[in-house]
Amino acid sequence: MSPKISLTRYLIEKQRGRQDVADAPGAIPPQLRLLLEVVARACKSISLAVTKGALGGVLGAADSENVQGEIQKKLDIIANEVLIEANEWGGHLAAMASEEMEGIYVVPNRYPQGEYLLMFDPLDGSSNIDVNVSIGTIFSVLLKPEGAAVSEQDFLQAGHQQVAAGYCIYGPQTTLVLTVGDGVAMFTLDREQGSFILTQENVQIPPDTQEFAINMSNMRHWAPPVKRYIAECLEGADGPRGKNFNMRWIASMVADVHRILTRGGVFMYPWDQREPGKPGKLRLMYEANPMGWLVEQAGGAASTGTERILDIQPTQLHQRVSVVLGSRNEVAHMTSYYEREA
Ligand code: AHM
Ligand code: MG
Numbered sequence: 001m002s003p004k005i006s007l008t009r010y011l012i013e014k015q016r017g018r019q020d021v022a023d024a025p026g027a028i029p030p031q032l033r034l035l036l037e038v039v040a041r042a043c044k045s046i047s048l049a050v051t052k053g054a055l056g057g058v059l060g061a062a063d064s065e066n067v068q069g070e071i072q073k074k075l076d077i078i079a080n081e082v083l084i085e086a087n088e089w090g091g092h093l094a095a096m097a098s099e100e101m102e103g104i105y106v107v108p109n110r111y112p113q114g115e116y117l118l119m120f121d122p123l124d125g126s127s128n129i130d131v132n133v134s135i136g137t138i139f140s141v142l143l144k145p146e147g148a149a150v151s152e153q154d155f156l157q158a159g160h161q162q163v164a165a166g167y168c169i170y171g172p173q174t175t176l177v178l179t180v181g182d183g184v185a186m187f188t189l190d191r192e193q194g195s196f197i198l199t200q201e202n203v204q205i206p207p208d209t210q211e212f213a214i215n216m217s218n219m220r221h222w223a224p225p226v227k228r229y230i231a232e233c234l235e236g237a238d239g240p241r242g243k244n245f246n247m248r249w250i251a252s253m254v255a256d257v258h259r260i261l262t263r264g265g266v267f268m269y270p271w272d273q274r275e276p277g278k279p280g281k282l283r284l285m286y287e288a289n290p291m292g293w294l295v296e297q298a299g300g301a302a303s304t305g306t307e308r309i310l311d312i313q314p315t316q317l318h319q320r321v322s323v324v325l326g327s328r329n330e331v332a333h334m335t336s337y338y339e340r341e342a
Contacts, residue, residue, distance in 0.1 A: 004190075004197050004198075005197065005198040006195045006196065006197055006198070007036075007037070007040055007176065007187045007195065007196035007197075007198070008037065008195070010185065010187070010198055011028070011033045011036055011037060012033065014027060014028045014033065014180060015027070015028050015029070015030055015033045028163075028164075028180050031091075031092045031114050031115065031116065032092075032116065032141070032163060032164060032180070034090055034092045035087070035090070035092040035093065035114075035116055035118065035141060035164070036141075036164060036166075036178065036180075038086050038087050038090055038092070039083070039086075039087070039118070039139055039166075040168070040176055040187075040196055041086055042082050042083045042086035042087065042137075043137050043168035043174070043176060044174075044189065044194070044196075045082045045086070046075075046078070046079045046082050046083075046122070046123070046137055046168070046170070047168070047170050047174040047189060049075065049078055049079070049082075050075065050129075050135065050170040051170070053132070057074075058074050058075050058078060059073075059074065059075070059129065059130050060073070060074055060130065061073055061074070062074050062076070062077050064077070066099065066100045066101075067100075067101070067102040067318055068099075068318060070126075072100065072126075073123070073126045073129050073130075075123050075126075075129050075135075076100055076122060076123045076126055077100065079122035079123040079137060080098050080100045080101065080120075080122040080123075082122075083096070083098070083118075083120055083122055083137070084096060084098075084105060087118060088105075088107050088108065088111060089111045090111075090114075091111065091112035091113070091114050092114040092115075092116055093107050093113070093114050093116050093117070093118055094106070094107060094113050094114060094115060094116065094117060094144045094150040094154075095107060095117055095118075095144075095150045095154070095155075096117070096118045096119070096120070097117070097118075097119045097120075097152075097155050097285065097286075097317055098119070098120050098121070098122055098286070099120070099121040099122070099283055099286045099287075099318070100122055103152065103317075104150070104151075104152050104155065104317070106150055113150075115143060115144050116141055116142070116143060116144065116163075117141070117142040117143070117144050117150070117154060117155055118139060118140075118141055119139065119140045119141075119142070119155065119285050119286055119290075120137060120138060120139040120140070120286060121137070121138040121139075121283065121286035121287055122137055123135055123136075123137060124136050124137065124138050124167070124252060124253055124254050124287065125250070125251060125252025125253065125254060125255065127251055128250070128251060128252050128255075133250065133251075133252065133255070134169055134170060134171035134172075134250065134252050134254065134255040134258075135169075135170050135252050135254065135255075136167050136168055136169040136170055136171075136252065136254030136255070136258075137167060137168045137170075137254075138166075138167040138253070138254060138286055138287055138290050138291065139164075139165065139166055139167065139290060140159075140162050140164075140165045140285065140286065140289055140290040140293075141162060141163050141164040141165065142154075142155065142157050142161060142162060142163065143161075143163055145157075152317055155285065155314075155317055156313070156314040156315065156316075156317070157314070158310060158311055158312060158313050158314070159284075159288070159289035159290075159292055159293055159309055159310035159311075159312065160293075160310040160311060162289060162290065162293050162310075163180065163181070164178070164179065164180045164181075165178075165179055165289070165290035165291075165293045165294060166178035166179060166290065166294065167254050167257070167258075167290065167291070167294070169254045169255060169258050171255065171258075173188050173189070174188070174189035174191075175187065175188050175189070175199070175258070176189070176196050177203075177258065177261065177294065179293060179294050179297040181297070182297075183201070183202050183203070183297055183298070184202070184203040184261065184294055184297045184298045185198060185200065185201045185202075185203070186198075186199050186200040186201075186203060186261075187199060203261050203298045204298055204299050205260060205261060205264050205295065205298045205299050205300040205326065205327055205328070206263070206264035206327055207264075207299065207300075207327055207328050207329045208264070208327055208329050208330065209264040209265050209266060209326065209327040209329075209330050210243055210244060210245050210246060211245065211246045211247070211248060211263075211264065211265040211266070212230070212233055212245055212246075212247055212248075212265065212266050212267075212268070212330075213247070213248050213249050213250075213256045213259075213260075213265060213266065213267040213268065213326075214226075214230065214247075214249065214267075214268045214269070214270075215249055215251070215269070216230075216247070216249070218272050218274070221272035221273040221274050222270060222272050222273075223270065223271060223272070223273075223305075223341075224341055225305065225334075225337035225338045225340070225341050226268065226270045226272075226305075226337075228337055229333075229334050229337050233245040248265070253267070253269075253282065253287055253291065257291050257294070257295065257325070260295070260300070260325070260326045260327070261294070261295070261298055264326065264327045265326050265327060265330075266324065266325070266326035266327055266330040266331060266334060267323070267324075267325050267326050268323065268324045268325075268334070269281050269282050269322070269323045270305060270322045270323070270324065271305075271322040278320050279304075279319075279320050279321050279322055280304075280320045280321050280322035280323060281320060282320060282321060282323050283318060283319065283320055283321070284309070284312060284314055284319045284320065284321040285314060285317060285318075285319065287323075288302070288309050288321045288323050289309065289310065291323075291325065292309040292310050292323075292325060293310060295325045295326065296310065299328065300325060300326050300327055300328050300331065301325065301326070301327075301328040301331035301332065302323070302324070302325035302331070303324045303325070303331055303335050304321055304322045304323065304324070305322050305324055305334075305335055305338040306335070306338050306339075309321065309323065309325070
C-alpha cells in the first residue's frame with residue numbers, strides 16, 4: 001500500500017524542488033509553505049466550528065453588516081477571526097484583507113513582518129450556513145511588492161500574479177483544494193489523525209460539459225448573451241446545441257466550483273440589471289481570482305464574458321466582477337455570445 005501523503009509532506013516536497021532545480025515550476029519558498037500550513041490549520045478550526053452547528057452556538061446572524069452592506073452571520077465573523085489569529089504572528093505575512101473587513105489588516109508591530117499578502121473570503125456561501133449545506137473558505141496569496149510600508153495599493157495585483165490560491169470546502173467531507181501554479185491538488189481532512197491527506201493530484205476539468213450553474217431566478221435581469229445561452233441550453237436536444245443540459249445551483253461558489261473541478265460544468269454569476277452600476281455580485285479578489293486560477297490550473301477557463309478574469313487590473317479591494325468559469329469549451333461557447341453582441 002502506498003504511504004499516505006499529508007499536506008505537510010506535500011508542501012515540504014514542493015519546497016525541496018526549489019533546491020534541486022532553479023525555477024522549477026511549483027517550487028515554493030519556506031515562508032509560503034509555512035503560510036499554507038497555517039491557512040490549512042485555520043481551516044481545520046473553522047471546520048470544527050461549522051460541524052458543531054447549533055451545539056456550538058455558531059448559527060444565526062450577528063448584529064452587524066460587512067463593508068458590502070450584507071448582514072454578517074456569526075460564522076462569518078468567527079471564521080474571519082480564526083484566520084487572522086492563526087496568521088498574524090508567524091512572520092510570513094505583511095498584511096491580510098478579507099471580504100468581511102473594510103480595510104486591510106496589517107500585521108501588528110509586535111510580530112515580525114513577512115513578504116506575503118493573504119486575502120480571503122472566510123466563509124463563502126453564508127446563506128447556506130444555517131441550512132446545513134456545504135460552505136467554504138476561499139484564499140489567495142500574493143507577494144508584497146518591494147519598497148515602502150504595506151498599503152492597500154499592494155493588494156491591487158492582477159490574478160495572474162497570485163503565488164498560491166485555494167479553498168477549503170466544509171461539506172460531507174472537509175477538503176482543501178490548492179494550487180501553487182503547477183496544477184491542482186485535493187486533500188481530505190482525516191478527522192481521526194487531524195491532518196489533511198492528499199486524495200487527488202493533477203485535477204483536470206473535462207473540456208466539454210452538459211451541466212450549467214446559474215441562479216435562474218435572475219433570468220429577467222440578465223444581459224442578452226446570457227439569456228440566449230441559457231435559452232439554448234434549455235432547448236436541449238431539440239435546440240441548436242443538440243444535447244440536453246442538466247442544472248445545479250448550490251449558492252455556495254465553493255461547492256459549485258468543487259463540483260466543476262470534480263466532473264466539469266460551467267458556473268456563471270454574470271452582471272445583471274438589478275444593480276446596473278455593479279459589474280457583478282462576486283468579488284474579484286476573494287472569489288473570482290482564486291477560483292479562476294484553480295480552474296485554469298485544472299485545464300478550464302475563467303472569464304467575465306468579455307475578458308480573462310486573471311488579466312483584470314484591480315482598482316479596489318472589494319471590487320466585484322462578472323464570472324463565467326469551468327469546462328473550457330463551454331466557457332468559450334458561452335463567451336462567444338458576448339462577442340457576437342459586441
Ligand atoms: P457570500 O460570500 O456572501 O457567501 O456570497 C457569495 C455567494 C457565492 O458563494 C454564491 O455563488 C452566490 O453568493 C450565491 O448568490 P445568490 O444567493 O444570489 O444565488
Ligand atoms: Mg463569498
